[in-house]
Amino acid sequence: MLAPARLTVRRGARIANPRLLSSLASSARMHAPASTRGRIQQLNRYLDTTTTPSRLFSASAAAAVQVKPFVLADIGEGITECEIVKWLVKEGDVIEEFDPVVEVMSDKASVEITSPFSGKIASLAGAAGDMLKVGSVLCSIEVEGGEGEADSAPAAAEPAAPEPAPAPASSSTTPSSTTPSSSSSPSRSSNTEVLATPATRRFAREHDVDLSSITGTGRDGRVTKEDIWKFVSEGPSAPSSAPAQASAPTATSTLTAPAESTTIPLNSTRKAMYRAMSASLQIPHFSYSDVVDVTEIERMRLILASNIPLQYRKTLKPADEATLARQEQWTGAARVDPTRQFGRITLLPLLLKALSLAMSEHPIFTCTLSPPPSAGPATTDPSLVRRPTHDISVALSNPSPAGGLFTPVLRSIDTSSVFDLASRLAHLQSLLPTSGNGAPKFPPEYQGAGTLTLSNIGVIGGRTTHPVVPPTGQLAIGAIGRTRVEPRFVDEARAKRVASGMEEAGAAELKVEPRLVMDVTFSADHRVVEGVELARLVESWKSIVENPARLAA
Secondary structure, eight states: OBEEEEEOOOTTOEEOTTOEEEEEESSSEEEEEOSSOEEEEEEOSOBOSSSSOOOSEEEOOGGGOEEEEEEOOOOSTTOOEEEEEEESOOTTOEEOTTOEEEEEEOSSOEEEEEOSSOEEEEEESOOTTOEEETTSEEEEEEEOOOTTSSOOSOOOOOOSSSSOOOOOGGGOOOOTTTSOOSSOOOSOSSGGGSOOOHHHHHHHHHTTOOGGGSOOOSGGGOOOHHHHHHHHHHOOOOOTTSOOOOOOOOOOOOOOOOOOOOOOOOOHHHHHHHHHHHHHTTSOEEEEEEEEEOHHHHHHHHHHHTTOOGGGBSOOOHHHHHHHHHHHHHHOOOOOOGGGOBSOOOSHHHHHHHHHHHHHHSGGGGEEEESOGGGOSOSSOOEEEEOSSOOEEEOEEOOSTTOOEEOOEEOOGGGSOHHHHHHHHHHHHHHSOSSSSOOOOOOGGGOSOOSEEEEEOTTTTOOOOOOOOOTTSBOEEEEEOOOEEEEEESSHHHHHHHHHTSSOOOSSOOOEEEEEEEEEEEEEETTTSOHHHHHHHHHHHHHHHHSGGGGGO
């Protein structure tokens, strides 16, 4: 029997190997150092050397302290590496779970990465500016395990008598109801052992979800946000072998599962558009843009709008009806169908007439390509087919939910009046469905393809766009933007001379006036049309629009 002469520690103290614990007194005095690190749990006054070796003390094992690598996890969105912006900790710092450790930057965003467990920073993997691959170690963290893991059997209670009877080893029968079983351990001891990104862990905390109770469906068993959604919406499934317990009130969650995606097949209109635009990919495009002054042609439009012929008007006064009857008697000009009547004129009929006149000056744009790109790979040598009339298609958007962009053709624009073009445009508008999912049904006079197409995006509010040449064999397409007001010099030629220093401003002021302008962009099939040919067409059209008196020639 040995009795400690002096204990140098007390219960609950933490020790570090090899600290001196006590001096043992018998026939000689000796020192008893600690053989392990940990926390003092029990002190024994006497040691029996004749029976099973007793313990002078019982301590929690420090072997549970281990260094864990903190691996840079896959943060999604195809990110494979990150740059270290700055470290938020240094070696030796004590951190808690979810404390920010480092700020990294990918090619998409800059984020702070938090620690997956508590402990002390043992080492850092790199410096600011270094690049780290996904899956590499960010830093190493010293993590302590639970206390008492090294000593599965608890120490005997401190005896009240000076000389307690030695307890045989076989008599230490502790009821199973008071001793936790070491054979049954949970599959996951804590959240820190669960594979999950910091964002997922934060998401779990916000909804009071224990990650260790969720089976991850991600890569390598990683828990994802979708797993948490499913867990919250469906609830954990209890094992069949678990004993029946009284039902406890569960917290209700207002979390709503994410909506599922819906597959919508393309309707016939969009299928046709899909095929047409796929065929247009064969066409190498050349584009040309400019700004056109439409002030003068707008003034002409106002004059024409106030002088619409009687047969095109929507409403007639009694005197007008009598006049129209006399005209019909002498000229045969009967009143047009109500769907072709109109009350106002837009700029589009005037712009179409100007484009037709420009086509006369550049006859290649009265031709179509044969065979057209929509026919597939050419089996014969391509050729140009020149038409005897100027046929221009106009782009119309279907207002119904079915959608779609249609390009009915207006034929013989070169021999049509502005009023006739306005009447046909009004008729086309009346053919567009106003409800339902149907597509417009155009009569034969509007079917087919023109040699050019003109699209008006200004009605939507846009200024410029890049039009795509349709695969119907036509050679070019134009788009006009919205009309806007800009200040312009009255004498632009003199303003240029003054700006370049060739002329002094002098006493005569450079006058500025508001002008109406619009952006225009044309695209052409560059396999057939030279860039200079398209530029000349646009400049000719611009000259006619800015000087609309040429339309009367």
